[in-house]
Amino acid sequence: MPHHPPQAEEELAVLDALLADLAPDAEHLLPFLHRVQERLGHVSPAAIRYAAHAFNLSRAEVYGVVTFYGDFRESPVGDTVVQLCMAEACQAVGCRDLATHAESSLGVQLGETTRDGRVHLEAVYCLGNCALGPSVRIGDDVHGRVTAAAFDTLVAAATSTRGAA
Structure with a gap:
C-alpha cells in the first residue's frame, strides 16, 4: 500500500x-x-x-x-464566497459600479480571495433574481437591489458570523 x-x-x-x-x-x-x-x-x-x-x-x-460546471472549484477559496451577478439584467441596473465598489472595498479583483482568506469575490452570470438587480449571493443567500452600502453591510455580517462560528 x-x-x-x-x-x-x-x-x-x-x-x-x-x-x-x-x-x-x-x-x-x-x-x-x-x-x-x-x-x-x-x-x-x-x-x-x-x-x-x-x-x-x-x-x-x-x-x-x-x-x-461553474459551481465546482479546483482550489480553495475564502471562507465566505461573495458572488456578484454580472448578467445583462443586472448590468442594466448598475452591477458594474457595484463590482468596482466591491473590489475597492475588499482590496481584491473579481476571482480573487482577500489576503486574510476570509472573502472570495467572484462574478457569476445570473442568480435568477433579474427583477431585483443588482444581485449578490453570499453563501446560499441571494440579495437584490444591492447598493454599495448594503454590500458592505452584507459582507460584514457574513464575515462576522463566520468568524464567530
Missing part, C-alpha cells in the same frame, strides 16, 4: 465517508462531487483521481465534469 502524508490520508478518509452511501455508478458522480465541494470547499486533484477510480471513469472525464 502506498504511503500517503497525513493530510492526504485525512482527505482520503473524508472522500471515503462522502462516497459511503452512493452506488459506484456514474450517475452518482455529480452528487459525490457536490458533497466534496461542500465538505472540502473545492474538488482537489486527489478528489478527481479518487472519483475516477470509484466511478470507473477516466480522470479526464471527471475533470471535464468539474470544469464544465
Whole structure:
C-alpha cells in the first residue's frame, strides 16, 4: 500500500465517508462531487483521481465534469464566497459600479480571495433574481437591489458570523 502524508490520508478518509452511501455508478458522480465541494470547499486533484477510480471513469472525464460546471472549484477559496451577478439584467441596473465598489472595498479583483482568506469575490452570470438587480449571493443567500452600502453591510455580517462560528 502506498504511503500517503497525513493530510492526504485525512482527505482520503473524508472522500471515503462522502462516497459511503452512493452506488459506484456514474450517475452518482455529480452528487459525490457536490458533497466534496461542500465538505472540502473545492474538488482537489486527489478528489478527481479518487472519483475516477470509484466511478470507473477516466480522470479526464471527471475533470471535464468539474470544469464544465461553474459551481465546482479546483482550489480553495475564502471562507465566505461573495458572488456578484454580472448578467445583462443586472448590468442594466448598475452591477458594474457595484463590482468596482466591491473590489475597492475588499482590496481584491473579481476571482480573487482577500489576503486574510476570509472573502472570495467572484462574478457569476445570473442568480435568477433579474427583477431585483443588482444581485449578490453570499453563501446560499441571494440579495437584490444591492447598493454599495448594503454590500458592505452584507459582507460584514457574513464575515462576522463566520468568524464567530
